[in-house]
Structure formats: C-alpha cells, structure tokens
Amino acid sequence: MAIDWFPLWLSLRVAALSTFFSLLLGLWLAYILANREFRGKEAVDAAATLPLVLPPTVLGYYLLVILGRESALGRLYESVVGHPLVFTWQAAVVAATVHAFPLLVKTARAALESVDRSYEKAARTLGASEWRVFWRVTLPLARRSIFAAAVLAFARSLGDFGATLMVAGNIPGKTQTAAIAIYDAVESGNTLLARTLVLIISAGAMAIVYGANRLEHRRVRP
Amino acid sequence: MIQARIAKKYPPGKESPGFALDLEIRASAGITVLFGPSGAGKTLTLEAIAGFVRPDSGRILLDDVILFDAASQVNVPPRRRHCGYVFQNYALFPHMTLRQNLLFAADRLRRLERHRRAGEMLERFQLAAVAGRRPHEVSGGEKQRCSIARALIGEPRLLLLDEPARGLDAPLRSSLYTLLRQVRADFDIPILLVTHDLDEAFALGDNMLVIQDGRVVQSGPPRRVLDEPASADVARLLGVANLFQAEITALDPGRNTSRLNTGAFELAAPYLPGHFRGDRVWVSVRAEDLRVHRRDGVLPPNSFPAELVRIQERSQAVRLEFSGELFADVPREEFERQKDNQEWLVEIPPHALRII
DSSP states (O other): OOOOOHHHHHHHHHHHHHHHHHHHHHHHHHHHHHHOOOTTHHHHHHHHHHHHHSOHHHHHHHHHHHHSTTSHHHHHHHHHHSSOSTTSHHHHHHHHHHHHHHHHHHHHHHHHHHSOHHHHHHHHHTTOOHHHIIIIIIHHHHHHHHHHHHHHHHHHHHTOOHHHHHHHOOOTTTTOOHHHHHHHHHHTTOHHHHHHHHHHHHHHHHHHHHHHHHHHHSOOOO | OEEEEEEEEEOOOSSOOOEEEEEEEEEOSEEEEEEOOTTSSHHHHHHHHHTSSOOSEEEEEETTEEEEETTTTEEOOGGGSOEEEEOTTOOOOTTSOHHHHHHHHTTTSOHHHHHHHHHHHHHHTTOGGGTTSOGGGSOHHHHHHHHHHHHHHTOOSEEEEESTTTTOOHHHHHHHHHHHHHHHHHSOSEEEEEESOHHHHHHHOSEEEEEETTEEEEEEOHHHHHHSOSSHHHHHHTTOOEEEEEEEEEEETTTTEEEEEOSSOEEEEEOOTTOOTTOEEEEEEOGGGOEEEEOOSSOOTTEEEEOEEEEEEOSSEEEEEETTTEEEEEEHHHHHHHTTOSSEEEEOOGGGOEEO
C-alpha cells in the first residue's frame, strides 16, 4: 500500500507559516512587554501565556467562536476571500499560530530584557531611532535565544492536534495534518502509515529540539 | 555652553534611604570635572543631561537649544540631544567591528562622507590596525579609545564621560589623560567628566564641581578648591587628613599673627582677616604638611608631644597616625632616620594651616 505523504507536507507548510506569524506577533508583543510600562502589563503577559496551558479543545472552541461563519471576523474574512475560513488549511495555520506563539513571547521577552540596556542607551545618544535601535542593536544581541524559540515554536505547531481538529477539521487531502492523520490511521487500523508518520515526526522533533538547545547553550560572547 | 538646573527626588523605599538630586551646572568649552564620592549623584546628573532620566523640575540648555524644561514640558529625546556619552563599560556594540561601531554613529552623514569620517577617526585614535575586530578582540585601552571616538564622530555639542579611567591601569590611565587633553584641544565643546579620583580631577579639570548628596558643595579650578575648601566636608572629600575645630584666642594684624586654641593645643597662625576673637573655626592641615621630630628638650613653636599609634606604608610616603587623630605623611628616608624615636613631637607649620 502506498503511503500518502500529503499530511506530512501539509504539516510542514502549516508549521512554517505559523512560525512566521508567531514571530511577527510574538516579537511585537515581546517588544511592547519588554519596553513599555502600562497598567495591566502583567495581565497581558498572562493572557498571552494562556494558550500554552489551556486544553487544546478549549483553545479550538474559542477560535471557532471568534472565526466561525457567524462571527464578525469570520464574516469579514468570507467577504474578502470569498469562502469561509473554518475547515480550510488556513484555519489550521491560525490554530497552530495561536498554539505556538506564547512560547515565542515568553522567550523573546526574556531575551530582549536580558540585553544590556547601556547598548540601547548608547545607540540613542548616537542619534538612532527606536526602530533602528531595535533592528540594529537589541535584536541582533538577542538573536540566538529568539532563533531557538522560533525553532521550538515550529516544533510545537507541527504537533498541534486538538485546536486544529476543531477549526480545520479532518478532511483528507485538504486539512488533514500529520498529527491528525496518525490518529485517523490508528482508528482505521492502518498501522503502517501510523508507524511511519510517528517515526518521522519523532525523529524530526528530536533533531529540532537538539539543534535549538545547542544554539541556546553555545557560549555567547560578551 | 551647557547650563543645567536639575532636581529629582527618589522617595525612600523599603531598602533604600531615598535620594534627592538638586544642583546647577554651568560649563563652557573645556573639561569640567564632577567630583564626589560614590552615590553622590554624579552619574545621575549625566543621565539627566543625556535624557535617560527625566528630572522632576529644572531646565537644561545646550548652546541655545532647550533640551529639557519642566515648566513648558519640553523633553527632547536622547537621540536628538547631540550629547556624546562615554559609558563606564564603554557599551561598544559587541556584534559589530570597531569600524562598524563608528559607522553606526555616523549615520547622519552621507555614505561617502561617513566612511571618510570613520577612517579619519580610526586613524586619529590609533585604531586603524584593529578596525576590523570586534570589541572583545581588542585591548581595554583600544575599547576605551573607540568609545570616545564613537561618541565624537557625530560632532556632539557636549561630551559626557562617566568614570572613563575606571578599571585602567596606571600607564593606560596616563595615556587616556593625554588623549582627553587632545580631545579638549581639538573639539571646542564642553566636556563633563565624572570621577571620584582626585588626581584625575587635577590632571584634567579646567574646572571642578564637588558634589555631595546630590548637591554642588563647591566649584572652581581644582587647585583653588583644594587650597580653599568651602567646608569641613569638602576638605574631607578632598582627602585632607587633619581637621579640627579651634577657637581664635588672639588676633594681631600689626604683626600679622593670630593664636588658635583647639582645646588640646595652642597654635600660632598668620593673621586671619574677616574673623573675630572668640570665633570658632575649622582648621585643616594636609598630612604631607605636618612635620615630626624627635623630642629633645626645647619645643619648637607650634609643636607638641604626641603618641605614635599606627604606621601605614603608602606608595609615596609613610603615614604616621598620632594620638588625637593627627596624620602625618613623611617621606621614606625621613622616616628611616626617625623610626627609632622614643618620643615624638608633631609640628604644624603656621603656613600649612588653612582656616575654613
């Protein structure tokens, strides 16, 4: 029996895109949390951490409510794109992003805050704008930890099951990611497919985490 | 020309006693030293001028530009203040080469001009040979020079130096002083230098502000400040070892003499204009001006027997501590000649007395 590689390929695509969006969203939020002082800052931080600790089904339920065909956001998306967001592979990207970005916010905030403030101060006295300070000084100095965090976010979005299942469904050849395909294969007794996917994903995850650890623990020069 | 009036209060916290900065600074081209003990508010003053710390009230004026004015709510951000700042830890960007550090700072200039300026500064600060290296690959002196060059490349209107000699050994220190004197000659801008090293203040300062507990307690050329400390506190900060209170018991303008009584001993001094008999004054004598003798019969004027309590070796001299908190710095040969003295006489030459 030939193995259907589509779920694996879809998972990679979804994980890559959601890592990209997590980086955008996570860096932006981390920058705000690390640099601005405002009321309820720690509450925002807590809310951003929530997806990390909530059961994936709860997360999926929230997403369904926010993005469903009846919701304002869902209708807006439908009127712009022409078809509903839910039960498409794009919805899987949204689910994986929400699932993974808290990891990035946490790490990126810590990384940005650990950059010695005197470098940023020095850059400001030299006439640099906040934008330039961030891109030329702070980010390069925090890049190792942020890159490691992005790798972990990638691994985490690769493995999302519950939230994806709820908002994107399990449509073979359309929204069936590797994690869901494994569940499906086990249910229908297709042990060959299940075993192959499990092995590939385990090996991939191992390599990713190992690489990320090596990156983070490499000696950072002062 | 920088003129600043800065007030900033930090209320006492659980573990800190609280701090209030309230001072006024005026400095024109040349090096003005902010001298004072740690925690006096020197660095805070620089940070307020650079714009990192917002004063509660006051006004900061650089040339004709208002950088900060509490009354009219003006607060120019650091990047538009044109103040070069040399940090204690140099703060060279670790991920850039020395040349890139300079180029980053010269961003306001056009591309070709930028590279020309960076090359020129590297040459001038003797960094051309190491321009391609990162900060962690060069020596402390090179880092130091690069951070000064970086602060100057954008042609600031004011240069702020926060303890630039901290952590440098003696030879590097003296070459830093030479460099800073060169900078003072080449750039016609005010330079504010924070230090708690008196020798540094003397080596570099055209002017000196003595800062204590967030206030300027005295200002003037270093030599004058040292010769005429405004208060016993300033004298103590400047390292005057002998300070005591005395009452004026006699004043004779005709013979240009006066007499002082400290309670423990009587002293003859020059006439003290502007004082009256019965005034209580602080008398200061530098340890190196005190003389010591072996006691043998006659007492020279202004000398009295004292008991030696402690001997401390110093790099230039030997410091002798006598009973009654008197300190004398005696040259080594002199001490070798006298070290077997059984009884000591301490002499305070009248010209060494300073009345505060």
